[in-house]
Amino acid sequence: MTSFIDYLIGGVSNGAVIALMAIALVLIWRATRVVNFAQVGQAMFTTFVALTVQTLTGSWALALVVAMVAGAILGVIVQFLVLRPMRRADTSGAIIATFGVLIALQAAVGMIWGGDAQAYPQPFDNAGVVAFGRIWPISVYDFVVIGVTILLVIALSLLFTRTSIGLAMRASAFNPEVARLSGVRVSRVLTFGWALAGVVGAVAGVLVAPSSTVSPTTFDILLVFAFTAAVIGGLDSLVGAVALGVFAGLVISLVSGLSNSGNAPVVALVLLALSLITKPDGVFGHHKARAV
Amino acid sequence: MLSITDLTVSYGPVEALNGVTISVPRGEVTAVIGANGAGKSTLMRTLAGLVTPAAGQATLDGEIITRKRPEDIVRMGVALVPEGRSTIPELTVEENLRLGGLWRQKSDRRTTQAEVFDLFPVLAERQRMRADTLSGGERQQLAIGRALMSNPKCLLLDEPSLGLAPLIVTQILHLVRRLADETRIAVLLVEQNAVTALRMADTGVVLNLGRIVQTGPAPAIASDEKLRHAYLGY
Numbered sequence: 001m002t003s004f005i006d007y008l009i010g011g012v013s014n015g016a017v018i019a020l021m022a023i024a025l026v027l028i029w030r031a032t033r034v035v036n037f038a039q040v041g042q043a044m045f046t047t048f049v050a051l052t053v054q055t056l057t058g059s060w061a062l063a064l065v066v067a068m069v070a071g072a073i074l075g076v077i078v079q080f081l082v083l084r085p086m087r088r089a090d091t092s093g094a095i096i097a098t099f100g101v102l103i104a105l106q107a108a109v110g111m112i113w114g115g116d117a118q119a120y121p122q123p124f125d126n127a128g129v130v131a132f133g134r135i136w137p138i139s140v141y142d143f144v145v146i147g148v149t150i151l152l153v154i155a156l157s158l159l160f161t162r163t164s165i166g167l168a169m170r171a172s173a174f175n176p177e178v179a180r181l182s183g184v185r186v187s188r189v190l191t192f193g194w195a196l197a198g199v200v201g202a203v204a205g206v207l208v209a210p211s212s213t214v215s216p217t218t219f220d221i222l223l224v225f226a227f228t229a230a231v232i233g234g235l236d237s238l239v240g241a242v243a244l245g246v247f248a249g250l251v252i253s254l255v256s257g258l259s260n261s262g263n264a265p266v267v268a269l270v271l272l273a274l275s276l277i278t279k280p281d282g283v284f285g286h287h288k289a290r291a292v
Numbered sequence: 293m294l295s296i297t298d299l300t301v302s303y304g305p306v307e308a309l310n311g312v313t314i315s316v317p318r319g320e321v322t323a324v325i326g327a328n329g330a331g332k333s334t335l336m337r338t339l340a341g342l343v344t345p346a347a348g349q350a351t352l353d354g355e356i357i358t359r360k361r362p363e364d365i366v367r368m369g370v371a372l373v374p375e376g377r378s379t380i381p382e383l384t385v386e387e388n389l390r391l392g393g394l395w396r397q398k399s400d401r402r403t404t405q406a407e408v409f410d411l412f413p414v415l416a417e418r419q420r421m422r423a424d425t426l427s428g429g430e431r432q433q434l435a436i437g438r439a440l441m442s443n444p445k446c447l448l449l450d451e452p453s454l455g456l457a458p459l460i461v462t463q464i465l466h467l468v469r470r471l472a473d474e475t476r477i478a479v480l481l482v483e484q485n486a487v488t489a490l491r492m493a494d495t496g497v498v499l500n501l502g503r504i505v506q507t508g509p510a511p512a513i514a515s516d517e518k519l520r521h522a523y524l525g526y
Binding site for chain 1: 340342361362363366367371372374378379380381382383387390391392393394395438439441442
C-alpha cells in the first residue's frame with residue numbers, strides 16, 4: 001500500500017509536465033483544428049537554448065525565461081513558414097506538415113548541439129523530502145515543477161476569462177467568421193495562440209529536462225503521453241488537458257513502478273484506443289454545445 | 293448613407309449578383325426581398341467583406357468598403373448580422389456583446405452596452421448566462437446587439453426572421469424600425485418574409501436571380517400584384 005501511494009505521489013510532477021505539453025497541443029487544436037506534432041520538437045529546441053544559457057550564466061530562472069521567449073518566437077516562425085502558407089489546404093495536410101517540422105527541428109538540434117544525450121543540470125535538491133520520519137518520493141524540485149505548472153495554468157485561465165485577447169482567442173476558435181465580423185483580427189489572434197503554445201511547451205521542456213536528459217529525440221515519448229492526455233481530455237478542453245495530463249503522470253508512475261517503465265507507452269496507447277472507441281469526443285469534450 | 297453601385301459577384305461561371313445598385317439612406321430601412329437563390333445573402337456577405345465582388349463597389353458616406361477585410365469594414369461602420377442567429381453559444385451573453393466592440397475604447401463600449409441593454413432588456417437580465425440557454429428570439433436580439441456594439445452607421449440584417457415564430461418576428465422587426473428612427477442608422481434588411489418586411493420598411497427592392505427587377509416605396513411594392521405573383525410567390 002505504501003509503495004502504491006508512493007508511486008502516485010512520484011507521478012504528480014511528471015503529470016504536471018505532461019499536462020503542460022497537452023495544453024500546448026490543445027491551444028493549437030482549438031484555434032486551428034491542427035494537432036501540432038512539432039510541439040515537442042519546438043520544446044526540445046528551446047530546452048537546448050535554455051541549456052546553453054544555463055551553462056553560460058548558471059542561472060536556472062534566466063534559462064527558463066529565455067526558453068519561454070524562444071518558444072514564443074519559434075511558435076510564430078513555425079506558423080508563418082509552414083501553417084500560414086497551408087491555410088487553404090485541408091487540415092490533414094497541415095498535420096503532416098507539423099511532422100515535417102518536427103523532423104527538421106530534430107535535425108537542426110543535432111547539427112547545432114550534437115546528437116548525443118546531454119545531462120541538464122539539476123537546479124534544486126532532487127532528493128526525496130524527509131518528513132514525518134520517512135523519505136517521501138517527491139523532491140524540492142518536484143514541488144518547483146508542480147508550482148510553476150499551477151502558476152501557468154492559473155495565468156492561462158485568467159488570460160482566457162479576464163482579458164480582451166483571451167475573449168478574442170475563444171471567439172476565434174469557436175467561430176472565426178463571427179469573430180471577424182465583430183472586428184477581431186483573427187489571423188493575428190492565431191499567431192498569438194502559436195506563440196502562447198510555444199511558451200507553454202518551452203516551460204514543459206525545461207521542467208522535464210533535469211529528470212531525463214536532452215537529445216534530439218528525448219521528448220518524443222512526451223509527445224505520446226501528452227497527445228494521449230489531450231485526446232482523452234477532449235482536445236478542445238484545457239481543463240481536460242490538465243486533468244488527463246496529471247492522470248497520465250500517475251498511471252505512468254504506477255505502471256513503471258509495478259512492472260517496468262517500458263510498459264508505460266503501451267498502457268498509454270491502450271488507454272487512447274479505449275477512449276477513442278468508447279468516448280470519441282473525450283471526457284471533457286463539448287461537441288454537444290456546437291450542435292445546438 | 294450606404295451606396296451600392298453596379299455590384300457584380302460571380303461564383304465561377306455563375307453570376308450571383310449582376311449590376312446591383314441600391315441606396316440606403318440613414319434613418320431608413322431598405323428591404324431587399326426575393327425568393328431563395330435570388331442573391332440576397334451574397335449581397336450581404338459581399339458588403340461585409342466575406343465575398344469579393346467581380347465588379348462594382350459600395351461606399352459608406354463616400355468611403356469605399358468593398359474589397360476590404362471584414363474586420364476593417366466593421367471598424368468603418370458597417371455591421372452584419374449573418375443568417376442563422378450568429379451568436380457564439382459557448383460564450384455568455386455579456387461576452388458575446390463585448391466581442392462586438394472588443395476593438396473599441398472600454399468607456400465607449402460601456403456606453404454602447406448600456407444602450408443595447410435599453411433596447412433589449414432581456415439581454416441585461418441574462419448577461420451571465422451562456423448564449424445557448426437563450427430562446428431563438430432572444431438569441432436574435434443578442435446577434436443584433438453584438439452588431440450594434442460596434443456602433444455602426446449601417447446595419448446589415450440577413451434574414452432575421454428565419455426560424456422564428458411570427459409574433460417574435462414582428463417584435464424584432466419593430467425593434468429594427470425603432471433603431472432606424474431613433475439612432476439614424478441606415479438599415480439594409482434582406483428577407484424572404486416579404487409581407488412583414490415591406491410593412492415596416494421605407495423602400496423595397498425586389499431581387500430575382502441576381503438582378504434588381506423593381507425598386508420603390510415599400511407600400512407600392514407590397515401592393516403591386518404582378519410583382520408579387522411573379523417574384524414573391526404569393
